[in-house]
Amino acid sequence: MAASHGPSSLLLVAFASLMLLCPVPRAGAAEHVVGDVAFGWDSGINYATWAQEHTFAVGDVLVFQYVNTQHNAYEVTESTYRSCDTGGGGNGVRVKYTSGYDRVVLAEAREYWFICDFPGHCLGGMKVAVNVSTGAGGGVGLPPNVPLTPNSSAAPPAGGCRGWMAWGLPLGVLVFMNWAR
Numbered sequence: 657m658a659a660s661h662g663p664s665s666l667l668l669v670a671f672a673s674l675m676l677l678c679p680v681p682r683a684g685a686a687e688h689v690v691g692d693v694a695f696g697w698d699s700g701i702n703y704a705t706w707a708q709e710h711t712f713a714v715g716d717v718l719v720f721q722y723v724n725t726q727h728n729a730y731e732v733t734e735s736t737y738r739s740c741d742t743g744g745g746g747n748g749v750r751v752k753y754t755s756g757y758d759r760v761v762l763a764e765a766r767e768y769w770f771i772c773d774f775p776g777h778c779l780g781g782m783k784v785a786v787n788v789s790t791g792a793g794g795g796v797g798l799p800p801n802v803p804l805t806p807n808s809s810a811a812p813p814a815g816g817c818r819g820w821m822a823w824g825l826p827l828g829v830l831v832f833m834n835w836a837r
């Protein structure tokens with residue numbers, strides 16, 4: 657057979673493609689309930705501490721839970737976050753969340769600022785700044801307090817990737833056998 661290295665190089669290409677299609681295993685998007693408890697978006701909670709205790713990655717979700725007749729959650733600019741002055745709701749306000757159960761997807765790697773715009777609440781500390789990093793390979797890595805449990809979580813959370821492998825491998829073998837014939 658003249659081109660004896662043909663099939664194996666084809667296989668190599670197939671596997672290389674699969675590796676490219678398989679992203680670095682990453683835990684799925686996390687949901688962060690602001691304040692960590694039901695109705696955790698409230699007066700009298702130190703959200704600077706809360707934000708420090710969490711790691712936020714692109715795709716994660718913030719969940720604001722509150723009594724919507726008493727609070728709201730406005731995404732604002734940094735200056736409005738600092739001044740707490742929305743000028744009646746329009747100044748520096750990016751998005752107004754008012755349902756009482758607001759799921760905010762952190763779609764970008766940047767800092768997000770949220771305040772409650774009820775009179776006095778933001779000035780009283782009902783404000784949170786969240787720094788969102790890029791996901792896998794972003795260089796930020798796992799939060800330091802994630803326990804490493806080698807026995808219980810032996811299987812990486814990469815079902816989609818293994819799915820590719822599941823049909824990609826037999827396909828590769830099939831192609832190989834066709835070529836080797």
Ligand SMILES: [Cu+2]
Nearest residue numbers: 727772774777
């Ligand atoms: Cu409030």
